[in-house]
Amino acid sequence: MKDDIRIGYGEDIHRLEKGGNLILSGIKVSEEIHAVAHSDGDAVYHALADALLGAIGQNDIGHFFPVDDSAYDNLDSARIVEKAKNLTKEAGFAVINADLTILLERPKLAPYVKEMKKKTAALLEIIEDRLSIKCGTYECIGPIGEGRAVKAIALVLLGKER
Numbered sequence: 001m002k003d004d005i006r007i008g009y010g011e012d013i014h015r016l017e018k019g020g021n022l023i024l025s026g027i028k029v030s031e032e033i034h035a036v037a038h039s040d041g042d043a044v045y046h047a048l049a050d051a052l053l054g055a056i057g058q059n060d061i062g063h064f065f066p067v068d069d070s071a072y073d074n075l076d077s078a079r080i081v082e083k084a085k086n087l088t089k090e091a092g093f094a095v096i097n098a099d100l101t102i103l104l105e106r107p108k109l110a111p112y113v114k115e116m117k118k119k120t121a122a123l124l125e126i127i128e129d130r131l132s133i134k135c136g137t138y139e140c141i142g143p144i145g146e147g148r149a150v151k152a153i154a155l156v157l158l159g160k161e162r
């Protein structure tokens with residue numbers, strides 16, 4: 001019984017710069033700013049992948065997708081979540097629920113949450129009721145509040161497949 005469930009935590013932060021597209025939880029939310037990254041810079045999917053990997057006692061995403069490997073430039077971060085999900089499956093676990101938080105000053109993300117949930121729940125192979133995507137600002141405080149960074153936090157619960 002004690003091995004039936006596992007919890008995982010992940011967080012990620014990316015600097016924001018003008019131009020390009022900002023992708024969060026698989027959805028384009030801005031065409032005026034982008035996250036500085038080797039991949040598509042989706043901080044939500046990076047945090048989520050790390051949470052999945054953490055729950056099964058694995059290495060972090062940098063181990064599987066090294067930043068100095070140019071093969072992963074502009075990588076769709078959904079591929080990173082898929083890799084992590086496949087590892088959880090190989091370990092005999094499935095996602096019970098996931099709780100995600102995005103901290104970003106602008107743009108306001110409320111109009112995108114429905115689309116984010118649909119895409120991300122499908123990626124995790126869970127129904128949308130088992131996924132929360134919450135969005136907040138940093139009240140103009142620090143680099144996130146000044147619009148210079150985006151941060152994401154992910155918690156996942158896994159259950160042993162029977």
Ligand code: MG
Binds near residue numbers: 012043046
């Ligand atoms: Mg990242």
